[in-house]
Structure formats: structure tokens, C-alpha cells
Amino acid sequence: MDTNPGDTPSRRFADLHRPGLPFVLPTTWDYALGALLAAEGFPAVGTTSLGLAAVAGYADGDAVGVDGTVELARRLCGLAALVSVDIADGFSEVPERVADLVERLAAYGVVGVNIEDGRNGGALADVGRQCALIGAVKARTPDVFVNARVDTHWLQDRPGPLAETLERATAYAGSGADGIFVPGLVDAGVVEAVVGAVSAPLNVLFQPGGRTVRRLGELGVARVSLGSLLYRSAVRAAFDTACAADESGREEGRGGSGAVRAVGAVGGGPVPGYSDIAALLPGVPSAGAATGAGAGAATGAATGAATGSGKH
Incomplete structure (x- = not known):
């Protein structure tokens, strides 16, 4: 039987990134959801660092999460879907x-x-150092699709200048990044500007109630990530189910304590944001003080329930 030596999993994943015809990348924090997504025909699944951190009880981005990340990835790679981590x-x-x-x-x-390129406290990595990191990864594993995330629209109270976003995106692409991810982009003109200025395909974060995937495709987007949305939606649903089963809890008006401020009213409440979940984890004193992507989740750039690919 003839085989195509160029038809590798890495090539197939890269080929999913078609500007104007974006694919949706759902993310999982456990094997079961990954298996369901793969069985239902999603060509690729990603992982969510927030979900993995929350399951294990540590702050998102903590180095202790490396082993859990690797182990989930190993198991997911046995599924009939491409895996991005x-x-x-x-x-x-x-x-x-x-x-x-x-x-x-x-x-x-x-x-x-x-x-x-986001760092704790809302800082951004030095461009040169981030380029060196990307370059080292591509030199070692050239076939792995590196999606370089630019956090100029995510970690700060106000989006940084478009020029800074383009500078970082262009530099990362020049260092070997195969794709550029700018979470928090909401302005159509800015999306089109990034698409037009950067050679690598653009990935944006899905915003419930915002632009549809089709409309994002019309702007030139190639990939739409769900970030931590599925995990946060699961937390909302689980909390509502627990409260619905607990009649005494309903009578007591459960849902108003400070510990569950993130989840809010029982039944039909909003999906908690990234910083809401982060505030429940060790090492994060409050939603407002959440580090990393959590800082950006409270900003206007990350509207409502979508806040939070954060750190996927």
C-alpha cells in the first residue's frame, strides 16, 4: 500500500491551521473528557493548565504541575485525536x-x-529571552507545533499598544513559532491587523456571547481555543447539581459565602472566571491578587465567561 511520508500527526495538526477556516481546540483536564471529545470527532484536543492545577490543588503554572501535565498528555496520546499541551x-x-x-x-x-510570555504579577517576559526559549524548543523538536502566546491583551488592566503585540508576535514567529496566540483580542480591527502583519496563523480565545467561530474565520483567524472554559463550566454545573441535591442547602441559601463567591447564586449562575477559580487554589489570596493569567481574567479584555484560557 502506498504511504505518504509527509502525512504525519504533526503535519496533520499543522494543516488544521487554515486562516479563514478556523478549527476549535477543546481542552481537557482528565482522560475521560478527552476520550469523549475524540470519540465525537474532534480532530485535536488540548490540555488546560488551570484545570490540571485545580484538580491537584496547586496554583496554575506552578512547576509542581509538570509531572501531572506529562502524565495526562501520555494517556491522551493513546486516543484517536491529535494532542496539544x-x-x-x-x-x-x-x-x-x-x-x-x-x-x-x-x-x-x-x-x-x-x-x-506572561509571568507572575502581570509581567511579560523579555522578548529576547522568550525568543531564545522558542528557538531552543524548535531546535530540539522541529516537528512540534509551537503556539507562542502573546499576553499583551491578557495580563494587564488595559491592552498594551498594538505595536507591542505585533513586535512580540513577529519576533516569536521569526524565532520559529508555528502559530501565534493572542488571548483577549476583542476588537475586529485589531484581529485583522495581527492577521495581516504576522506570517504565522493566529489563534484567539473563544468568548461566549462574543463573535462566532465563523465570524472569527472571516477576520482571518486560524484556530479558536476554549482555554479553561470547559473546566470552569464543569465547576459551575457540579456546584449547581450538589446544591440541587441538598435540600437543606437550598433552604439555607447556599452560594453566598466568601468561599464560593466565585460561583455565585445557586442554579443558572454565570460560569466562574479564571481568577475566580484561581482564588480558590492554594497560594492565591484573592481573585484580585491572582497571578499570571488570573490577573488578566479580571480585566475588560477578557469579558464574562470566556475569561480564561488564562493559562489554558
Whole structure:
């Protein structure tokens, strides 16, 4: 039987990124959801670093999450779907160590990784250092699709200048990034500007109640990520189900305590935002003080329920 040597999982994943015809990348924090998504025909699944962190009880992006991330990725790679992994900021500032991690993931069959330039406290990584990190990963694992995340519209109270976004996106693409991810983009003109200025395909975050995937495609987007939305939606549904089963809890008006401020009123409430979930985790004193992507989740750029690919 004839085979096409170019038809590899990595190639198929790269080919999903078609400007104007975006695909949706759902994300999972466990095997069961990943298996369901694969069985229902999603061509690729990603992981959510927030979901993984919350399940284990540590702050999103904490280096202790490396092993859990790798183990979930290993199991997901046995499914009939391509697997992309959110590795936050790489869990290290040392390019060689980040390259080691991606090489380890690639050995299991991972075809893509998401690497962000956001840092704790709302800071952004130095452009040169981030380029070195991306370059090290691509040099070690050239077939892995590196989706470089630009957090200029995510971590700050107000989006940074478009020029800064374009500078970072262009530099990352020039260092080997295969795709550019700018969460928090909401203005159609800015989306089109990024698409027009950067050679790599653009990934944006899905915003419930915002533009449809079809409309994003009309703007030139190639990939639409769900970020931590599925996990946060699951938390909402689980809380409502627990309260519905607990009659005494309903009578007591459960849902008003500070511990569940993030989830709010019982039954039909909004999906909690990234910073709401982050505030429930160790090491994050409050939603307003959440570090990393959580800081951006409270901003106007990340409207409502979508706030939060955050760190996927």
C-alpha cells in the first residue's frame, strides 16, 4: 500500500491551521473528557493548565504541575485525536529545560505545545529571552507545533499598544513559532491587523456571547481555543447539581459565602472566571491578587465567561 511520508500527526495538526477556516481546540483536564471529545470527532484536543492545577490543588503554572501535565498528555496520546499541551511558561526560565520538557512530550506523541510570555504579577517576559526559549524548543523538536502566546491583551488592566503585540508576535514567529496566540483580542480591527502583519496563523480565545467561530474565520483567524472554559463550566454545573441535591442547602441559601463567591447564586449562575477559580487554589489570596493569567481574567479584555484560557 502506498504511504505518504509527509502525512504525519504533526503535519496533520499543522494543516488544521487554515486562516479563514478556523478549527476549535477543546481542552481537557482528565482522560475521560478527552476520550469523549475524540470519540465525537474532534480532530485535536488540548490540555488546560488551570484545570490540571485545580484538580491537584496547586496554583496554575506552578512547576509542581509538570509531572501531572506529562502524565495526562501520555494517556491522551493513546486516543484517536491529535494532542496539544499547554505548558504555561514552560515551567522554567531556562530554554534547555523547556526544550527537555517538550522533547519528553513529543516522545509520547504530542504534536503541539502552547508557550506563554506572561509571568507572575502581570509581567511579560523579555522578548529576547522568550525568543531564545522558542528557538531552543524548535531546535530540539522541529516537528512540534509551537503556539507562542502573546499576553499583551491578557495580563494587564488595559491592552498594551498594538505595536507591542505585533513586535512580540513577529519576533516569536521569526524565532520559529508555528502559530501565534493572542488571548483577549476583542476588537475586529485589531484581529485583522495581527492577521495581516504576522506570517504565522493566529489563534484567539473563544468568548461566549462574543463573535462566532465563523465570524472569527472571516477576520482571518486560524484556530479558536476554549482555554479553561470547559473546566470552569464543569465547576459551575457540579456546584449547581450538589446544591440541587441538598435540600437543606437550598433552604439555607447556599452560594453566598466568601468561599464560593466565585460561583455565585445557586442554579443558572454565570460560569466562574479564571481568577475566580484561581482564588480558590492554594497560594492565591484573592481573585484580585491572582497571578499570571488570573490577573488578566479580571480585566475588560477578557469579558464574562470566556475569561480564561488564562493559562489554558
